Amino acid sequence: MKTLDIFALILVIIGAVNWGLIGFFRFDLVAALFGEMSTFSRIVYALVGIAGLYSISFLGKNREVREEK
Template identity: 75%
Template sequence: MRALDIIALILVVIGAINWGLIGFFGFNLVDSLFGTMSSFSRIVYALVGIAGLYALSFFGRDRDRDRDPREVK
């Protein structure tokens, strides 16, 4: 699942950058690149939304599971 986590995180960051640009400068990067509500921009928005929902699962995960079990605490 590590690859899926990285992809989700990248999509969430893209969404955050886009919302930051909208909030600070009134500039929508996704619409500028792919057209206002074009099919591709809608797909990008949908993927970012799904990634955001998936990223909510990061809060409930055990952070110690990725550590080496031989590591001394």
């Protein structure tokens, strides 16, 4: 896996855990760590969103690998 793929997956996992905490416990981990809509928390949210969009490309990569075999 490329470094960018791994970084994107880590950010997507962070986002998923954060949304899970919000859904189950109404606890926003990013806001708790970096402040409610502070500059840094907004950067984290933006990076997680971009990583999610980038991760859509993994769907096509997985099909390409299967077709080559």
